[in-house]
């Protein structure tokens with residue numbers, strides 16, 4: 568069993584196709600003590616994802632998670648979706664009937680909050696964060712006692728008025744304690760919010776992003792991702808943010824620090840080559856498993872000069888159930 572893909576340059580490993588091969592599936596699972604699971608994913612044809620697509624539950628996902636737990640596996644849910652906190656995700660898992668604890672979730676908003684609080688650790692008072700993002704980022708910054716502004720502030724959800732140009736330029740609309748601009752997936756972007764972000768960057772604030780995924784899979788389709796929210800600031804400021812979500816290894820280091828697992832006995836399961844699978848390969852994990860019902864397609868890694876190649880792949884996550892898959896799918 569060839570483990571790990573090759574990142575950078577053409578691959579010399581051939582990923583193993585596990586669907587339908589119960590012996591190979593069992594052997595693959597037995598190699599690992601820990602499974603890092605991506606969450607969001609969507610297929611335009613069949614609305615199937617890694618764990619879900621939006622609020623759509625998928626056949627066999629809960630049973631697959633239960634099967635891995637019954638085999639004593641450690642599970643960590645690693646999502647780049649910064650709109651939800653760990654607590655929000657716990658509610659989502661409960662709503663989907665998928666067994667998961669809040670502390671098993673490690674999202675990009677939590678990763679960013681840990682980085683800001685424990686690694687960057689700017690001295691007060693200039694350590695406030697200006698947020699372009701949703702409540703998930705705010706909740707995780709609060710969990711690390713980091714002060715912030717912007718985010719879901721309703722006062723910023725308005726048109727840019729002529730007077731605002733003067734107020735931003737003069738600093739009247741700015742908070743002097745802001746030392747960081749943090750972007751994430753924001754469903755309420757505006758010219759005013761972007762102008763404030765640019766003004767802070769021009770003042771020397773550090774530019775961070777929870778993640779820079781190009782697209783957000785949902786409802787079986789693709790929508791603008793977190794990268795589409797930071798893009799206007801990248802264009803306007805000429806700066807590129809330090810991203811703290813997958814494939815950033817700052818996130819992998821923080822996950823390893825919290826969950827204390829053996830990287831060589833850990834597998835990253837995901838639907839997107841340039842975040843999930845790259846994250847696992849660059850993190851030197853024992854293996855990576857691509858689920859073909861999300862963003863990336865097998866044609867992208869089966870070509871000769873593929874840059875990111877998973878160790879193995881399945882059609883759907885519940886293929887890991889092997890023979891019991893039909894029973895699990897019949898039960899949902």
Ligand SMILES: O=C(O)[C@H](O)[C@H](O)COP(=O)(O)O
Pocket residue numbers: 605606607608645646647648649752778780781782783784791792793794
């Ligand atoms: O744009 C985004 O933020 C991403 O598409 C989304 O959050 C991906 O979530 P994941 O697949 O990492 O759970």
Ligand SMILES: [Mg+2]
Pocket residue numbers: 605606607608617837838839861
């Ligand atoms: Mg995903």
